[in-house]
Every structure is written in structure tokens, then in C-alpha cells.
Amino acid sequence: MMKAKTVDKIATAVIISVAAFIVILLAGLLGYILVRGLGHVSVDFLTSPPETISEGGGIGPQLFNSLFLLFLTMIITVPLGLGAGIYMSEYAKPGRVTDFIRLLVEVLSSFPSIVVGLFGLLVLVNMFGLGFSLFAGALALTVFNLPLMVRITEQGLKSVPREQKEAGLALGLSKWKTITSIMMPIAIPVILTGTILASGRVFGEAAALLFTAGMSSPRLDFSDWNPLSPFSPLNPFRPAETLAVHIWKINSEGLAPDAAEIAAGASAVLIITVLLFNLVARWLGRLIHRKFTASK
Amino acid sequence: MKKAVLLVMALVLTFTLAACGQSNNGGTNGAAANNGGQAAGGASELTGSILASGSSALQPLVDQASKKFMDQNPGVTIQVQGGGSGTGLAQITAGQVDIGNSDVFAEEKLDAAQAEGLVDHQVAVVAMSTVVNPDVAVDSLTKQQLVDIFSGKVKNWSEIGGNDQAIQIINRPASSGTRATFEKYALGMKAEDLQGSIQEDSSGTVRKLVGETPGAIGYLALSYLNDSVKAVQYEGVAATEENVANGTYPVWAYEHMYTKGEPNEVTKAFLDFMMSPEVQDSVVVEMGYIPAGKMQVKRDVEGNITK
Amino acid sequence: MAQSKQHESKPHLVEEWVGKVYTALCILFLVVTIFSMVYFVASKGLTTFFKDKVNVIDLLTGIKWNPGGDPPLFGALPFIFGSFSTSILAAVIAAPLAFCAAVFMIEIAPKFGRKYLQPVIELLAGIPSVVYGFVGLSVIVPLFRDIFPGQGIGIAAGALVLSVMILPTITTIATDALASLPSGLKEGSYALGSTRWQTIYRIVLPTMLPALMTGVVLGIARAFGEALAVQMVIGNAPHIPGSLFESTSTLTSAITLSMGNTVMGSTHNNALWSLALILMTMTFVFVFIVRWLERRSKI
Numbered sequence: 001m002m003k004a005k006t007v008d009k010i011a012t013a014v015i016i017s018v019a020a021f022i023v024i025l026l027a028g029l030l031g032y033i034l035v036r037g038l039g040h041v042s043v044d045f046l047t048s049p050p051e052t053i054s055e056g057g058g059i060g061p062q063l064f065n066s067l068f069l070l071f072l073t074m075i076i077t078v079p080l081g082l083g084a085g086i087y088m089s090e091y092a093k094p095g096r097v098t099d100f101i102r103l104l105v106e107v108l109s110s111f112p113s114i115v116v117g118l119f120g121l122l123v124l125v126n127m128f129g130l131g132f133s134l135f136a137g138a139l140a141l142t143v144f145n146l147p148l149m150v151r152i153t154e155q156g157l158k159s160v161p162r163e164q165k166e167a168g169l170a171l172g173l174s175k176w177k178t179i180t181s182i183m184m185p186i187a188i189p190v191i192l193t194g195t196i197l198a199s200g201r202v203f204g205e206a207a208a209l210l211f212t213a214g215m216s217s218p219r220l221d222f223s224d225w226n227p228l229s230p231f232s233p234l235n236p237f238r239p240a241e242t243l244a245v246h247i248w249k250i251n252s253e254g255l256a257p258d259a260a261e262i263a264a265g266a267s268a269v270l271i272i273t274v275l276l277f278n279l280v281a282r283w284l285g286r287l288i289h290r291k292f293t294a295s296k
Numbered sequence: 297m298k299k300a301v302l303l304v305m306a307l308v309l310t311f312t313l314a315a316c317g318q319s320n321n322g323g324t325n326g327a328a329a330n331n332g333g334q335a336a337g338g339a340s341e342l343t344g345s346i347l348a349s350g351s352s353a354l355q356p357l358v359d360q361a362s363k364k365f366m367d368q369n370p371g372v373t374i375q376v377q378g379g380g381s382g383t384g385l386a387q388i389t390a391g392q393v394d395i396g397n398s399d400v401f402a403e404e405k406l407d408a409a410q411a412e413g414l415v416d417h418q419v420a421v422v423a424m425s426t427v428v429n430p431d432v433a434v435d436s437l438t439k440q441q442l443v444d445i446f447s448g449k450v451k452n453w454s455e456i457g458g459n460d461q462a463i464q465i466i467n468r469p470a471s472s473g474t475r476a477t478f479e480k481y482a483l484g485m486k487a488e489d490l491q492g493s494i495q496e497d498s499s500g501t502v503r504k505l506v507g508e509t510p511g512a513i514g515y516l517a518l519s520y521l522n523d524s525v526k527a528v529q530y531e532g533v534a535a536t537e538e539n540v541a542n543g544t545y546p547v548w549a550y551e552h553m554y555t556k557g558e559p560n561e562v563t564k565a566f567l568d569f570m571m572s573p574e575v576q577d578s579v580v581v582e583m584g585y586i587p588a589g590k591m592q593v594k595r596d597v598e599g600n601i602t603k
Numbered sequence: 604m605a606q607s608k609q610h611e612s613k614p615h616l617v618e619e620w621v622g623k624v625y626t627a628l629c630i631l632f633l634v635v636t637i638f639s640m641v642y643f644v645a646s647k648g649l650t651t652f653f654k655d656k657v658n659v660i661d662l663l664t665g666i667k668w669n670p671g672g673d674p675p676l677f678g679a680l681p682f683i684f685g686s687f688s689t690s691i692l693a694a695v696i697a698a699p700l701a702f703c704a705a706v707f708m709i710e711i712a713p714k715f716g717r718k719y720l721q722p723v724i725e726l727l728a729g730i731p732s733v734v735y736g737f738v739g740l741s742v743i744v745p746l747f748r749d750i751f752p753g754q755g756i757g758i759a760a761g762a763l764v765l766s767v768m769i770l771p772t773i774t775t776i777a778t779d780a781l782a783s784l785p786s787g788l789k790e791g792s793y794a795l796g797s798t799r800w801q802t803i804y805r806i807v808l809p810t811m812l813p814a815l816m817t818g819v820v821l822g823i824a825r826a827f828g829e830a831l832a833v834q835m836v837i838g839n840a841p842h843i844p845g846s847l848f849e850s851t852s853t854l855t856s857a858i859t860l861s862m863g864n865t866v867m868g869s870t871h872n873n874a875l876w877s878l879a880l881i882l883m884t885m886t887f888v889f890v891f892i893v894r895w896l897e898r899r900s901k902i
Contacts, residue, residue: 008798015711018703019720025767026723029730032738083629091626101630104637107890110821111640111883112828114855118862118879119640122647126867129392131347132377143636150633174615176622197729204731207830207859215378216355231373239377248733248831251740252498253352255519255583259500267734274729278722352863380863382872389866405866464754469839470671471864471871486671494756494850495839497860501740508745509754 030271037268040261046269050217050246055258059266061217064233065134065240066273069213070202072138072236077145078195084146085153090179109147116144117208125212132239137213141202148201152194156187189288196281200274206244214239215249243270343371344562350377350384350397351473353499353517354551357420357583358397361575365566372562381405381473388414388554394563396554399473401597414554419570420585422517423548424478425535427503427525429512434458436529439484445513446479446487453511465493466505466514472497477549478515480599482530515547519584537586543593543601550595551585641883648880651677651873662877668841668857670871677874681843683881685853688758689833690826692847693765694773694819700766701773701822702815706803709781721778728771736835739764744836753848756838761853764832769822776821780814781807817896824889828882830855854878 044058051057088105092098120140130136160183168178216239221231229235241249247266250259348358355378362374379387381398382405388396389410396402399422402411426437432453437445444450445463454460468475470489479486489495494509496502499520506512507524514525518535521527527535530547539545559567569575576587594602651657657677665678704724708716743763748755784807792802838850839860852860858875865872 004798004801008800011800011803012711015703015707018700019707019711019716022700022704022727022770023720023723026727029727029738029767032742033734080629080632083626084633086622087626087630091623092630101634103890103894104634106893107887108633108637110824110828110886110890112830112855112886114828114830114858115644115879115883115886116640118858118876119643121862122643123639126387126390126392131392132349132379143640146633146636174619174622176618177615179622197725200729204729204733206731206733207855210859211862215352216359216376239375244731244733247731247737250500251733251737251835252496252500254500255356257522263737267737270731270734274731275726278726278729282722378863380865382865382867382869383863386867405869467840469860469864470669470841471861473864488669488672489841491840491842491845492753492849493840494754495841495852495860497864501835504740505754505756509748512754 033264033267033271037264037266037271040258040265041268045265049220050250050262051256055256057256057258057262059243059246059262059269061220061233062241062243062246062266063269064220065213065217066203066242066244068233069134069137069141069209069240069242070199072134073141073145073202074195074199076138076142077149080142081146081149082153082191085150086157086179088150089154089157090175105147105150108144109151111144113144113205113208116140117211119143120208120212130237132212132214132216133237134213134240135236137209137240137242138236140208140212141205144208145198145202148198149195152191152198153187155194156190157183159190160186189285192288193281193285196277196284200277200281203274203277204244204270206242206248209242209245210248213242213245215241215245217241217246243273341371342369342562342565344560345373346375346395346563346566347393348374348376348384348395348397348553349379349387349393350395351381351399351551352378353399353422353474354397354420354553357551357579357585358395358553358570360579360583361570362566364574364579365569369565372566374566382471385554388556391556394555394559395567398552398554399549400476401550401552402554403597404476413557415556415558417553417555417567417570418550418588419553419567420551420576420580420588421540421548421591422477422519422551422585423535423537423540423545424474424482424515424517425521425527425547426482426513426515426530427506427521427527428514429506429508429510430524430526431510432458432461432513432526434528436532438531439482442530443483443485443487446483446490447485448490461511464509464512465490466502466509466512467493467495468502468515469495469497473549474499474515474517478547481549482515482547517584537590540586541590541592543603548586550588644876644879644883647873647876648883649877651870651877655870655873657870657874657877662874663881666843670874675870677870677877679854679857679874679878679881681841682852682854682857682878684843685758685837685851686827686855686882686885689761689765689837689853690823692758692762693769693826694823696762696766697770697773697822698815698819701770701777701818702808704770704774705777705781706807708778710799710803710807724771724774727767732768732829732832735764735768736832739832739836747848751848753846754838754850755848756836756850757844757846757848758837758851759847760836761833762847764836765826765829768829768832769826772825773815773818773822776818777811777815780811780818784810813896813899817893820889820892820896824886824893827885827889828855830859834859854882858882 046063047060048058049061117140120136124130124136124139125132165183168182220233222233224232225234226232227234243266247263251263355376359376362376366372366374381400384396384398385402385405387393402414434457441456450456452462494505499516502514503516503520503525506514533539533545535545540548555563576589580587652659662677662679664680666680667676667678669676708720743760744755747760788806789802792806833853834856837856839852839856840850841852844851858878862875
């Protein structure tokens with residue numbers, strides 16, 4: 001009996017120290033990136049364009065590209081993902097076909113991002129003639145964000161109490177109306193949180209974008225907001241290097257004398273943005289949840 | 297039921313394809329319409345758009361030059377994309393871009409038939425130097441010594457007059473243009489990938505690894521040289537711009553900008569601009585390349601040198 | 604359903620129809636995407652065998668990769684070996700950590716765990732892979748170079764970087780499995796006088812083993828497909844290494860290293876697509892293993 005207790009104590013100690021180790025690991029990782037990078041981050045760094053050979057380049061266009069690409073991706077992903085998710089959770093009849101689709105979604109969600117990137121290169125960039133462009137990048141990102149979105153929507157709809165759904169149907173509303181006006185509002189906290197977390201993933205993705213959105217950032221004229229003009233930041237058919245791709249590029253090809261600092265600074269910015277996504281997702285989810293539960 | 301499903305599937309496919317096709321057309325049409333309108337407005341002013349893609353090593357140079365060109369010709373838009381020499385050559389052969397940038401002769405990557413219609417514009421010369429870790433006490437290597445190192449015959453620096461330290465090769469992947477140049481002109485043979493050798497495609501990573509790894513040897517374009525690595529002489533000749541230009545230092549290659557057939561007016565104007573002193577004497581030199589005009593020797597695809 | 608439709612008014616019918624068609628189209632888009640992906644990657648990847656006459660067996664079992672040689676050799680076994688060894692080793696490192704984290708969060712300190720450890724682990728999942736690669740190259744590689752023989756790069760460095768990256772995947776699944784364990788099971792064990800560790804070891808671990816395995820397989824799948832972080836720390840020599848600290852390649856690193864440099868349609872390029880096809884096939888295999896494990900855990 002005594003022995004069992006000692007073993008128990010040792011095991012507990014081991015488990016606690018492993019948990020502590022994981023926390024320290026993350027703290028060390030974040031600390032390392034932030035300490036190395038934050039010194040280089042300034043307003044100027046965040047807004048000025050990169051320099052190829054001289055010092056003092058910034059990450060302005062890259063940061064903008066990342067955000068804009070995220071926006072484009074979400075514009076495509078959200079309606080598709082919501083639709084597909086609603087279908088899977090409300091309309092699909094249990095059976096072979098539904099099982100098969102579920103399997104496909106699972107497969108798609110675990111496709112390596114590089115395979116998605118190559119597919120984008122072959123079909124979007126070359127075959128459809130989109131070239132290396134934001135649009136091709138957004139479509140590629142959609143491909144591997146979609147299954148995530150479907151799963152999130154399904155989860156959200158499942159969290160809706162059955163009584164509410166049945167009440168809607170009993171009121172004589174059509175199924176579609178019940179879904180859109182009764183179930184969706186309740187499911188939104190779950191869906192929103194999931195979507196923002198998924199956005200964080202898009203933000204950090206690089207491998208798939210190397211082959212689709214390209215590794216170059218053309219000169220951008222931030223006073224030109226006509227989406228059809230080639231130098232407009234809003235033109236979705238221009239090549240665009242995102243922050244994550246930029247880090248990869250300057251790490252590997254950087255000619256500027258301060259390339260290492262820029263990479264570190266950009267990494268810090270990237271991490272902070274992802275952190276923000278996480279925090280906002282949690283905060284928003286809790287806020288909406290409270291609002292809904294309080295109003296009931 | 298099955299038929300209906302098939303029908304819907306076909307419909308969706310058409311829709312998605314049409315949507316993509318349309319958006320794409322929209323882009324090009326818009327640009328074309330733009331060109332037309334402006335061309336009608338002022339006949340003397342150059343208008344149009346150029347799309348270049350390819351070599352990631354050449355990209356910053358073309359990009360920088362294109363910015364200058366666009367400042368002078370507001371009616372012209374130039375997009376420079378990366379993707380690698382292979383991508384650039386493939387896209388220019390397929391007619392997807394106006395200019396294909398490459399580190400190697402098109403004939404080295406493409407079939408003779410494919411390379412047929414391409415016109416070569418050699419805009420700059422890039423020279424490479426063998427580099428070693430700063431702690432390696434060797435200052436010059438002969439061709440034979442390099443061959444011995446890269447073929448694995450010599451495994452320790454002490455065998456060729458250095459300190460007792462194992463040699464670590466930092467190579468490029470077999471597909472790399474930089475490696476092709478190095479093997480062709482420094483080694484004079486194709487080297488096999490040795491067990492335990494490191495391969496990195498990017499110059500930055502090669503420099504980092506050579507600088508940090510004891511006993512490391514690699515090769516870098518002159519623009520990437522800095523204090524973290526030590527450049528060694530080749531057959532007693534240092535890799536300087538002068539030695540490359542007068543032909544005494546052999547490890548160099550052209551940077552190519554390929555067009556399919558003769559270029560159109562705008563593309564030609566830009567390529568002329570690339571060769572003008574304005575680019576050759578400033579951007580090219582700043583980026584660590586050697587201006588094509590400075591070369592006192594010429595080289596063809598086979599590597600034959602002519603004065 | 605048919606009966607209720609008759610009672611519904613017309614706008615309802617239209618509304619219902621719109622909703623159904625819209626959602627069905629979304630699903631169709633998804634299905635078409637997957638099919639076209641499989642089709643295009645497969646057709647590109649198979650060209651190597653049909654058009655360039657490279658033998659499938661040679662590609663899968665050959666140990667010499669020399670696409671520029673005469674004759675060109677396309678033996679991808681070193682890459683396959685590299686992919687499997689790094690991802691499995693990564694899972695071996697990450698699985699016990701994930702298990703401990705899950706037990707900590709559910710059994711030992713649920714409050715602290717839920718509040719601090721879980722967000723921390725989710726954050727690990729949010730860190731972009733390029734940043735992992737960057738840290739790996741600047742911290743792990745120099746560290747290994749000093750401690751172990753060799754140059755620091757290799758399977759060990761790759762696996763260590765990957766293990767941190769897949770830790771969240773395994774932990775999340777393990778935690779979910781642990782939380783869904785019927786509490787009666789544990790209480791019974793405690794009532795019999797077992798210590799916590801005895802309960803975990805004898806009751807909890809065996810019950811959640813299939814779920815833990817599911818997490819491990821999903822983790823391996825993720826590690827298998829990871830490209831940039833691994834490429835930065837593995838060294839990329841196309842050889843089966845003699846030790847954990849010797850330069851080698853994975854399928855993904857071989858693809859990223861040469862895809863841009865080769866011309867589409869050339870044999871070398873096609874061979875890279877074959878590697879992508881192997882990657883894709885492995886994804887299917889992993890998903891099937893996961894399904895099989897899930898079905899087992901249900902019984």
C-alpha cells in the first residue's frame with residue numbers, strides 16, 4: 001500500500017512536471033521570438049515596403065497582403081463552408097453517400113498543404129491562367145480551410161437544443177427558414193470562434209502559397225483603390241507575398257544586411273497577430289455566449 | 297435519380313470553370329482595353345503591360361529595374377514574379393508570360409524543340425565563389441582539390457593543407473542552376489550527392505550553415521558574400537569582378553531573360569532599358585552582379601569561351 | 604415529408620428549394636474539388652511511369668536519386684524513409700507528453716489545466732510552420748551540433764521540431780477522450796482503494812488507448828505532410844542516413860527543394876509529382892487507419 005502511494009506520488013510529479021514543461025516550452029518559444037523580434041518592430045517597420053539590398057526595409061505590403069488574402073479567403077470559404085456544413089448536419093440523409101462525403105471531408109482536411117499548393121499551381125495558376133495571384137492563393141487556402149469550416153458549422157448546429165429547432169418547425173416555418181433564423185443565431189458563437197481560429201491558420205500558411213500567391217510583391221499604390229488597376233492593393237489578380245512567405249524568403253534569399261532582424265521582426269508580428277486572433281476568438285465567443293444565455 | 301446527380305455535378309463544374317474563366321478574362325480584358333485607350337491618346341507614350349516570371353535569384357534585379365522603368369513610363373505596368381528558373385522557362389514556352397527569367401541557358405533545361413523559338417537576352421553575369429567556414433585554414437583550392445572534395449575522395453581538411461577537421465559539404469539540390477554552373481565551370485564534372493552532405497536551395501541558408509558549421513564548404517554568388525564566411529581562391533585566382541570580366545576566373549554564368557520570338561514594343565523597350573547604363577551601372581552593380589557589357593569574354597551554351 | 608409539403612404555401616416551397624439547392628451545391632463544390640485534386644495529382648504523378656517509363660518498383664524501392672545523372676535515377680526510398688522516420692519519431696516524442704498533458708488537465712488540476720494549459724497548447728498549434736523552422740534552425744540545430752556528433756541537422760532535429768508542432772493534435776484528442784470517460788469507471792476504481800496513478804494506469808489508459816492512437820496517427824499524418832519547417836532543419840541529402848544526426852530528406856522537402864527549378868513536363872518534374880502522389884496516397888492510408896481505430900474504440 002505504501003509502495004502504491006509512492007508510485008502515485010512519483011507519477012503525479014512526473015505528469016505535473018511534463019505539464020509545466022509544455023508551458024515553459026511555449027513561454028520559451030514565444031519569448032525567444034518576441035525578444036529577438038520586438039526590438040525591430042516599429043510603426044515604420046509595419047508600414048514601409050521591403051528593401052531588396054539596403055537596410056531599413058519594412059513589411060507593410062506583406063502585412064496588408066496577409067490580411068487581404070485572409071479576407072478574400074474568408075469571403076469564399078464562409079458561404080461555402082456554412083452551406084456545406086448546413087447540408088451535412090440538416091439535409092444529408094444518413095446512408096452510404098453521406099458517409100462517403102464525410103470521409104472526403106476528413107481526407108481533405110488532412111491533405112498536406114504542399115499537395116494543395118501543387119494542385120493550385122497546376123490547375124489554378126497554369127490551367128485557369130490565373131497566374132501567381134491573390135485569387136489563386138485564396139482559392140488554394142479555401143480548399144484546406146473548407147473542411148474545417150464544415151466541421152465547425154456542423155458542431156455549431158449540433159449545439160442548438162432540439163426543442164428550439166422543433167419549435168421553429170412547429171410554427172410552420174420552412175426548414176430553411178428555421179435553420180437561418182432560429183438555429184444559426186444560436187450556433188453563431190461556436191461558428192464564429194471556430195472561424196477566427198481557422199483564420200489564424202490561414203494567416204500563418206506558407207507552403208501552399210509559395211506555389212499559388214507567389215513570392216513577389218509588386219509595387220503597390222496605396223492611393224489607388226480601384227480593384228481593376230494593376231497597382232491597386234485591392235486587385236485580386238496581382239501576385240502577393242504574404243508575411244509568412246516573406247519570412248521564408250528573407251530567411252533563405254535575403255540580401256539586405258538586416259535580413260535576420262527583419263525575419264525576426266516579421267516572425268514576432270506574425271505570432272502577435274495569431275495570438276490576437278486567439279484572444280479575440282475566445283473573448284468574442286464568451287461575450288456572445290453570455291449575451292445569448294442572458295437574454296433567454 | 298442518378299441522372300439528376302450527374303446533371304447537377306456537370307452543371308456545377310461548368311459554373312465553377314466558367315466563373316474562373318470569366319474572372320480571368322475580366323482581368324486581361326480590362327488591361328487590354330486600358331492599353332487601347334491610352335495608346336490612342338498619346339502615340340509617343342509607351343503603354344502596355346509586361347509579365348515576367350522565373351528565377352528567384354534574378355527576380356530582385358528585374359523587380360528593381362522595373363520600378364525605375366515604370367517611374368519613367370507611367371503607362372507601362374510590369375509584374376515580376378518568382379517561381380524558379382524552371383517555372384520561368386516553362387511559362388515563357390507556353391506563352392503565359394512575356395519574359396521568362398532564368399539562371400541557365402534554356403537549352404540546358406528544355407528540349408531542343410521547346411527552346412527553339414526563345415530569344416535570349418543576357419542582362420547580367422553572376423559569379424560564384426567557393427566559400428568555407430572562417431575557421432578553415434585554407435585560402436586557395438585547385439580544381440583537382442575541389443573535385444576531390446565534392447566527389448568525397450578528400451574527407452578532411454588536413455589532407456589538403458588545412459587543420460585536422462572533417463569536411464562538411466553544403467551543396468545545392470541537383471535541379472539548382474547555381475549548382476549546374478559550379479559543377480560545369482569549377483569542377484568540370486557532375487558531382488554525385490554524397491552521403492551526409494547538406495543540400496539547401498537558398499543562398500541565405502547556405503551562407504548561414506557554412507558560417508556556423510565547422511569545416512563546412514559551399515559556394516555562393518558574390519552578392520551573398522559577407523564576414524560570416526570565407527571566400528577561397530580558385531586556382532589562385534580570387535573571385536573579383538575584374539577577374540571574371542577578363543576571363544581569368546571561370547566560375548560564372550549569365551542571367552537570362554527569355555522572350556518568345558522577338559519581343560513586342562513594350563517588352564523590347566524594357567529589355568533595352570535593362571541593358572542601358574542606367575540599370576547596368578547602378579542596380580546590377582548594387583545587387584552584386586557584373587554588368588553584361590563589362591565582360592571581355594563571351595560564352596555559348598556549350599561553355600566555349602570567345603574573346 | 605411529401606404530405607407536409609402539400610400543406611405548405613408556395614413561398615415556403617421556393618424558400619425550401621433555394622436552401623436545399625444552395626447547400627447541396629456547396630457540398631458538390633467540395634466533392635468536385637477533392638475529386639479534381641486527386642485526379643490531377645494522380646494523372647501528373649503517374650506520367651512518370653507511363654510516359655517517362657520509370658519503373659514503379661524502382662521508384663519506390665530505389666535508394667539512388669540522381670535525376671541529372673546518365674541514366675537519370677529516381678529512387679525515392681530515401682525520401683519515403685525520411686518521411687516515415689521523422690514523423691513516427693515525432694509522434695513517439697509527442698505522445699507521452701500529450702498523454703501527460705491530458706491527464707493533468709482532466710484528472711489532476713482540471714481548473715488550472717482548462718484555464719492555462721489548454722490555451723497554451725492551442726497556441727502551439729497556431730504558431731506558423733515557418734516560425735518553427737526558423738527557431739529550429741537557430742536553436743535546435745546549433746544545440747545538436749554541440750552535443751551530438753554530426754552537424755546538428757537530420758532526422759533528430761526534424762522530429763523534435765515536428766513533435767512540438769503535432770503536440771496539440773494529439774493532446775486535444777486525448778483530452779476529449781479522457782473527458783468523455785464514464786466517471787463511474789474511475790470512481791469504482793477509487794472506491795476499491797486504488798491510488799490515482801493505479802486508476803490512470805489500469806483503467807484510464809487502456810480505455811483511452813484507441814483514442815490516443817487516433818491522435819497519434821493524426822499527428823503522424825500532419826507531420827508527414829509538413830514541408831517548410833522540416834526542410835529547414837533536415838539537411839536534404841537524398842540518402843538514407845547512417846544516424847539520426849546525418850543529413851537526409853523527406854518527400855515534402857524533396858518537392859519544395861526542386862519544384863521551382865525544374866520545368867513542368869520534364870522527367871525530373873514528373874518524378875516530383877510522383878512524390879506528391881505518394882504523399883496523397885499516404886493521407887488516404889492515414890485517414891483509413893484513423894477510421895479503423897475509431898470504429899474499434901466504439902465497440
